[in-house]
Amino acid sequence: MILDILNTLKESRGSDFVTGGHIVTHHQRGDIILCNNQDGSAAPVGNTFDNKHFGLIKTPPDDKIWIALIIAGRNVLIRNTQIPTGPFECKLKELRVLGYHAELVLWDKFFECKTKEAKLAYLNHLIQQAVERERK
Numbered sequence: 674m675i676l677d678i679l680n681t682l683k684e685s686r687g688s689d690f691v692t693g694g695h696i697v698t699h700h701q702r703g704d705i706i707l708c709n710n711q712d713g714s715a716a717p718v719g720n721t722f723d724n725k726h727f728g729l730i731k732t733p734p735d736d737k738i739w740i741a742l743i744i745a746g747r748n749v750l751i752r753n754t755q756i757p758t759g760p761f762e763c764k765l766k767e768l769r770v771l772g773y774h775a776e777l778v779l780w781d782k783f784f785e786c787k788t789k790e791a792k793l794a795y796l797n798h799l800i801q802q803a804v805e806r807e808r809k
Contacts, residue, residue, distance in 0.1 A: 678744065693705055745757060
């Protein structure tokens with residue numbers, strides 16, 4: 674799922690504008706990281722989140738809008754709900770406290786999208802939702 678999401682976003686935004694990485698390293702899995710300028714246009718991420726500083730919690734490197742998409746697989750949600758389990762609820766809160774605009778990519782919603790266009794529309798909706806939530 675993470676590769677599908679990365680490829681979908683890279684095709685849309687460009688490969689220099691999307692990356693994967695461990696921001697909060699005490700969690701098992703990494704996240705998808707994007708960046709927007711203050712006007713909402715995509716900004717390059719480049720190798721900002723390379724492995725040179727592996728193991729260190731990473732705050733946003735500048736005042737741009739840094740977005741973290743957390744992959745929420747089947748076992749991340751409480752059964753028959755869209756409520757994340759404790760560790761993933763913590764991860765959301767930690768990312769937001771660090772200064773990221775974080776949002777969960779729900780596995781069931783993502784797999785309902787049958788075309789690349791539908792997947793991209795869902796992901797763009799999540800990105801917009803994450804940015805708007807933090808601006809409130």
